[in-house]
Amino acid sequence: MPLWWPLLVASLLFAIGVYGVLVRRNAVLVLMGVELMLNAVNINFVAFDAQLRDVLHGGQTFALFIIVIAAAEIGLALAIVLLVFRTHGHIEVDDLRELADRDVGDLDKLDHPGERLDHPGRVS
Amino acid sequence: MTPSTGSGTGWVEAVFLLLSLVALGSALLVVTASNMVHAALWLVVTLGSVAGIYLVLAAEFVAWVQVLIYVGAVVVLLLFALMLTRAPTGRQDDLDARRALPAAAVAVLVAALLGATVVAGFHDVRIDLDDAVVGSAETTGTTVFTMWVLPFEVLSVLLLAALVGAIVLSRLRTDGET
Amino acid sequence: MNEVVLAVLAVPFATALVTVLIGHHSTGAAKGISVGGSAIGLVLAWALALAHLGAAEPFSRVFASTDGIAPPIELAAYVDPLCAAMLLLATTVAFLVQVYSLGYLEHDPRYPSYTALVSLFTGAMVTVVTADDLWMLLVGWELMGACSYFLIAHHWELADARAGAVKAFLITRTADLGLLFAIFVLGQRFGSYRISTIMAAIVDGALPRDELWLPALLVAVAVMGKSAQVPFHTWLPDAMPGPTPISALIHAATMVAAGVFLVARMYPLFLSAPSALTLLAGVAAVTMFLAALYALVSSDLKRVLAWSTVSQLAYMFGALAAGAWSAAVLHLMAHGAFKALLFLAAGSVVHAVGGSTSMDAMGGLRDKVPDTFVTMTIGFAALAGVVPLVGFFTKDAVIHAAYEEAAHGRLVWPWVAWLLLASMVLTAVLTVAYSMRAWLLVFFGDAPRGAVEVHDAPAVMRVPLVLLAIPTALGGLVLIVPGILGPDRDENLFHASTSVLMTVLVVASGTVVVWLWSRRGREMWGRVSVPHPPIDVVYERALVRPVHGLAALVRAGDRDVIDAYADGAAASTRGVGWLFRRAQNGSVQGYLMVVVVGAAAIAVAAGVLA
Numbered sequence: 001m002p003l004w005w006p007l008l009v010a011s012l013l014f015a016i017g018v019y020g021v022l023v024r025r026n027a028v029l030v031l032m033g034v035e036l037m038l039n040a041v042n043i044n045f046v047a048f049d050a051q052l053r054d055v056l057h058g059g060q061t062f063a064l065f066i067i068v069i070a071a072a073e074i075g076l077a078l079a080i081v082l083l084v085f086r087t088h089g090h091i092e093v094d095d096l097r098e099l100a101d102r103d104v105g106d107l108d109k110l111d112h113p114g115e116r117l118d119h120p121g122r123v124s
Numbered sequence: 125m126t127p128s129t130g131s132g133t134g135w136v137e138a139v140f141l142l143l144s145l146v147a148l149g150s151a152l153l154v155v156t157a158s159n160m161v162h163a164a165l166w167l168v169v170t171l172g173s174v175a176g177i178y179l180v181l182a183a184e185f186v187a188w189v190q191v192l193i194y195v196g197a198v199v200v201l202l203l204f205a206l207m208l209t210r211a212p213t214g215r216q217d218d219l220d221a222r223r224a225l226p227a228a229a230v231a232v233l234v235a236a237l238l239g240a241t242v243v244a245g246f247h248d249v250r251i252d253l254d255d256a257v258v259g260s261a262e263t264t265g266t267t268v269f270t271m272w273v274l275p276f277e278v279l280s281v282l283l284l285a286a287l288v289g290a291i292v293l294s295r296l297r298t299d300g301e302t
Numbered sequence: 303m304n305e306v307v308l309a310v311l312a313v314p315f316a317t318a319l320v321t322v323l324i325g326h327h328s329t330g331a332a333k334g335i336s337v338g339g340s341a342i343g344l345v346l347a348w349a350l351a352l353a354h355l356g357a358a359e360p361f362s363r364v365f366a367s368t369d370g371i372a373p374p375i376e377l378a379a380y381v382d383p384l385c386a387a388m389l390l391l392a393t394t395v396a397f398l399v400q401v402y403s404l405g406y407l408e409h410d411p412r413y414p415s416y417t418a419l420v421s422l423f424t425g426a427m428v429t430v431v432t433a434d435d436l437w438m439l440l441v442g443w444e445l446m447g448a449c450s451y452f453l454i455a456h457h458w459e460l461a462d463a464r465a466g467a468v469k470a471f472l473i474t475r476t477a478d479l480g481l482l483f484a485i486f487v488l489g490q491r492f493g494s495y496r497i498s499t500i501m502a503a504i505v506d507g508a509l510p511r512d513e514l515w516l517p518a519l520l521v522a523v524a525v526m527g528k529s530a531q532v533p534f535h536t537w538l539p540d541a542m543p544g545p546t547p548i549s550a551l552i553h554a555a556t557m558v559a560a561g562v563f564l565v566a567r568m569y570p571l572f573l574s575a576p577s578a579l580t581l582l583a584g585v586a587a588v589t590m591f592l593a594a595l596y597a598l599v600s601s602d603l604k605r606v607l608a609w610s611t612v613s614q615l616a617y618m619f620g621a622l623a624a625g626a627w628s629a630a631v632l633h634l635m636a637h638g639a640f641k642a643l644l645f646l647a648a649g650s651v652v653h654a655v656g657g658s659t660s661m662d663a664m665g666g667l668r669d670k671v672p673d674t675f676v677t678m679t680i681g682f683a684a685l686a687g688v689v690p691l692v693g694f695f696t697k698d699a700v701i702h703a704a705y706e707e708a709a710h711g712r713l714v715w716p717w718v719a720w721l722l723l724a725s726m727v728l729t730a731v732l733t734v735a736y737s738m739r740a741w742l743l744v745f746f747g748d749a750p751r752g753a754v755e756v757h758d759a760p761a762v763m764r765v766p767l768v769l770l771a772i773p774t775a776l777g778g779l780v781l782i783v784p785g786i787l788g789p790d791r792d793e794n795l796f797h798a799s800t801s802v803l804m805t806v807l808v809v810a811s812g813t814v815v816v817w818l819w820s821r822r823g824r825e826m827w828g829r830v831s832v833p834h835p836p837i838d839v840v841y842e843r844a845l846v847r848p849v850h851g852l853a854a855l856v857r858a859g860d861r862d863v864i865d866a867y868a869d870g871a872a873a874s875t876r877g878v879g880w881l882f883r884r885a886q887n888g889s890v891q892g893y894l895m896v897v898v899v900g901a902a903a904i905a906v907a908a909g910v911l912a
Contacts, residue, residue: 001137003249006181007242009144013151013174015235018898020155022227022891023220028205029160030891032167035198036151039174042190046183049259051251057267060259063178063186064268067193068279072286074198078205079293085209094221097888221891230898237902241909 006047014040027081027091031074038070136253140180147173158215164202171195182256185264304363306350307379310389311432313343314425318418325414333404336417340393340400343424347393351386360385362434362498373494380434380498384631388431388563391638395555396424398766399547402646405763406547406653416456420551423449427556431563436485436495439564443481443528446557447474453552454544463543470537473841477527477534481564484520488571491517497567504570511576518571518578521564526582529561529615532589533837538612539596542604542659546649549604554611554641562618562634569627576713583623583714587725590616594732595832598739603648604659606740610685611641613729617700620722625713626703633696636777640684640693643770647678650759650767651744661743665824668745670756675745677767682741684774686734687808692777694805695796701726702800730804734811742819 013036020033042063049059085091150169157163171194178187221227257263268276317339325332354361360382367376381389400420407413426449429442448471455467485495491514492500504514525531530538541553552558565572565582572579590613597609614637621630648659654671655663668675684693704726708719749756758764773780818827885896 001140001251001253003246003251004243005137005140005144006177006251007246008239009148009177011238011242012148012235014238015231016148016151016155018234019227019231022230022895022898023224024155025219025221026160026211028202028209028211029155029163029219031205032154032163032202035167035194036154036170039171039194042186043174043177046178046181046186047251049183050181050253050256051249053257056271057257057259057263060183060186060264061267061272063183064189064264065275065279067186067189068283071193071198072283074201075290076286076293078201079290081205082208083293083296091209093891094889096890099886100888101883101886223891223895227891227895230895230902233902234898237905241905 003047003051006043010040010043010047013037013043025092025094027084027093028078030093031077031081034077035070035074038066042066136180140177143173143176143180147177156220158217158219159213160206160211160216160219161203161213164199164206167202168195168199171199180253181251182253183259185259185261303350303353303361304365306346307361307363307381307432308365310343310346310350311379311425311428313339313346314421314428317343318421318425321414321418321421325418329413332414332417336421337397337400337404339421340397340424343428344393344397347389347428350381351389354381354386355383355390360498364434373489375437375495376435377438378434378496379432381432384563384566385431387631387635388559389428391559391635392427392431392556393424395551395638395642395770396420396427398642398646398769399551402550402649402763402766403545403547405760406649407545408760412456416453416545419449419452420548423453423552423557427560430560434497436488436497436500439497440478440481440485443560444475444478446552446560447471447478447528450474450541450552450557453548454541456545456548457543460543462540466537466540466543470541473534473537474527477524480520480523480527484517484524487517487520501568501570504574509574511574514571514575515577518575519581521568521571522578522582525561525564525619526585527561528564529558529619530612531585531616531619532592532835533840535589535593535612536837536841539605539608542602542608546604546645546652549608550642550645550649553608554645555638558611558615559618559634559638562615562622562630565619565622566627566631566634569622572622573625573713579623579625580714580718582619583718583722586616586620586623587718587722589613590620590729591725591732592832592835594729594736596834597736598732599827599830599832601661602659603651603661603664603740603744604645606661606736607641607644607648610644610733610736611637613733614641614685617697617726617729620726621700621703623714624700624704624707624719624722625711626700626707629696629699629703633700636684636692636696636774639770639777640681640691640774643677643767643774644681644685646763646770647674647681647767650674650763651678653759653763654756661740663750664744665747666745666749667756671758673764674759674767677771678745679741680771680774682737686737686812687730687804689801689805690778692774694801695778697730698797698801698804701730701804702797705800727804727807731807731811734808735815738812738815739819742815743824746819747824 017033017036017038017040020036021030024030024033045059045063045066047059049057049063052059081091084096088096147170150166150173153166154163154170157166171190175187175190175195178184178190317336320339321332321335324335360380362378362380364376364378367374400417403413403417403420407416410416423446426442426445430439430446433439433442451467451471454470455463457463458467488500489495492503494500494503527534538553538558542549544553572582593609593613593616597606597613600606600609614633618630618633618637621627621633650671651664651667651674652659654667654674658664680691684691687694687697701723704719704723707714708716708723711719714722
């Protein structure tokens with residue numbers, strides 16, 4: 001088959017994964033988008049491996065490695081997601097803005113230094 | 125390259141097309157589904173289709189590892205996470221942020237860029253699958269444990285680190301909880 | 303003689319400098335240095351003055367001169383009988399004031415700076431009277447004004463002392479602009495800044511009448527300010543919060559008399575521009591009567607004396623306007639002696655009653671402060687013009703001169719001359735009235751209820767009183783000796799007809815006052831108040847408010863325009879920061895979108911460029 005077929009599929013799958021990462025509000029759904037992107041990359045590797053007939057079988061080996069890394073990553077990512085859920089009570093990515101740059105004046109409004117400004121009502 | 129021998133090759137391409145369509149369609153449903161659990165299940169379909177694509181592309185071992193790890197473990201993990209974070213089941217209308225249109229535009233941009241690049245770059249290159257070396261367990265194992273053994277070892281350390289990290293994170297207690 | 307003149311000029315300044323340097327370490331050293339320096343200056347001045355009093359040939363010498371500019375500015379001295387007389391007056395009163403202050407400011411912690419300023423003032427006064435160069439005179443003139451400012455505000459913790467000092471300085475300083483511009487005009491007209499040269503040129507030049515009206519008018523304005531004539535008269539009574547020895551030295555005997563001295567010194571200029579003399583005559587006529595009225599109704603002893611000074615200065619200006627140069631100068635000398643005596647005696651009285659200057663706190667003091675009583679009586683009598691004290695001779699000479707001018711003279715416009723004469727006579731009557739009133743209120747009658755324990759002044763304060771009483775009592779004999787002011791000033795100053803008339807008026811006025819005292823007691827004519835012409839209101843509206851407005855404008859400009867730039871820089875920085883902070887809103891997906899688009903853009907750019 002023409003090489004560009006699987007490559008195109010991978011590109012489209014990657015784009016769909018990007019859309020999923022950017023638009024979803026739940027952290028788990030965002031991670032699903034990440035998985036899609038990783039799979040697209042894998043298709044790319046495997047396609048090139050088939051075309052080049054590499055003696056080292058680099059493409060397929062790399063695809064394996066990527067699967068391993070993806071598994072490790074999703075394990076840690078979900079641990080973090082669970083921790084976020086424990087501290088904030090939700091995993092809406094839009095509402096996790098503690099790393100935002102705040103105006104100096106707003107700091108006066110904080111009663112406790114560890115308090116959050118985004119959801120003053122929710123206490124840890 | 126030996127010329128393609130006829131209908132056998134045609135079948136492979138047809139199967140590939142079918143699998144691609146399934147993969148892309150279910151991927152679209154993953155990112156647009158209104159039900160979180162449905163999204164996870166569509167993800168299963170996508171990953172399965174991708175495994176099929178690997179099989180078509182003569183990457184046997186990778187395909188089965190994909191099914192095992194991705195479909196078997198990762199999706200299960202995602203479902204567990206959905207459960208532990210008390211994800212509301214049933215149809216939700218607010219799963220997408222209000223920036224859907226700009227995000228879609230960005231995605232289309234990425235698709236266009238990447239697609240144009242690959243098509244322009246490789247439009248006259250063919251994969252010859254008749255004489256392909258099938259990536260069987262034997263060949264893959266030989267290559268990994270002889271030529272790729274160092275990255276393999278590093279990966280196992282990585283997995284150990286991830287394991288430890290996940291355990292540490294899950295044992296963290298915030299103030300006020302037992 | 304050169305050395306003596308230079309020494310007379312230099313010793314007071316040197317004394318002031320040494321007092322400042324050493325005096326702050328030891329008050330005793332300050333006392334010794336200042337009194338000693340003043341004594342040395344006194345001896346030198348007497349030596350110089352006695353050599354030139356009545357002399358025909360004045361001493362004139364240029365000590366230094368600038369080279370680069372034309373006409374040159376010089377350090378030039380001119381000692382003629384007028385200068386000699388003023389030197390005697392100034393240094394003697396200054397010395398007596400220094401001695402008096404030893405007692406009056408015994409417990410004052412600011413004594414060293416006070417006495418240094420008095421020495422500095424003495425030096426400035428000596429500079430003014432010996433100066434032959436107009437700029438040198440101006441320097442001494444302004445320096446006197448500055449010393450006056452500092453000394454009035456000696457008790458700067460009192461608000462009215464500060465206010466009085468500023469008012470005195472500003473009013474006299476503003477009027478001094480007249481002198482400054484007069485110097486410019488004269489320098490340009492005559493090509494020289496030397497007074498002797500200019501006066502000789504005027505006398506020899508036979509100029510048309512009133513050609514020099516402008517410089518004469520300008521000088522007249524300046525002396526009106528310095529000598530507190532209407533409309534610049536409001537500063538002198540407000541300068542009374544200063545220590546009493548200062549009031550004696552500066553605001554009675556010397557600084558305010560410098561105005562009269564200047565007119566006398568530049569008399570040829572005024573003679574050639576009689577319109578200025580007319581102005582002076584008119585102003586003097588109004589001032590002497592008005593000031594006498596204020597003195598009549600004031601209940602503060604020092605204020606009575608201050609208004610009295612204004613009134614007597616107007617007498618001197620009136621005499622000058624009437625062409626009686628000698629009478630004016632001699633009255634200046636006499637006034638210096640008895641007014642200084644009166645102020646120092648008033649200081650002794652104030653010291654005795656514990657610090658209050660109001661006559662309501664005084665009464666029946668004649669047994670308790672006998673030396674002061676005697677000397678002050680002599681002073682008041684001289685002021686009133688009682689024969690045979692010095693005031694009698696000089697005042698009568700002035701009145702006679704005014705009569706001569708009104709009847710036969712050609713200097714001043716006729717109706718102004720008659721006005722002047724009438725004012726002088728009326729004022730003489732009022733002078734007797736207020737002098738007697740003050741004398742009776744302070745020394746006779748009953749002590750006021752709640753009076754404090756009265757104690758007499760220390761000897762160091764009483765001795766100057768006695769020393770001043772001597773010329774007050776006997777000065778008349780000296781002054782009617784003709785020729786004391788120079789060989790061409792030897793007119794007869796004693797006119798029997800005028801003297802008899804004035805004596806009759808004095809006696810009549812005194813009798814009326816005593817009668818009112820015996821009938822009504824202390825409230826002889828009730829508590830009337832003389833309305834003030836709204837001079838201060840005019841100052842307030844015309845000068846003070848616009849300056850305040852300007853200051854507010856400047857402050858607003860600084861705050862809203864200049865500070866706005868500084869604040870604006872900070873605000874704009876903060877605004878830019880706010881703007882950029884929009885990009886750091888904490889939304890990870892937003893960041894990702896930017897990253898992806900950025901990467902795509904770089905890819906496209908790379909593709910396009912490659």
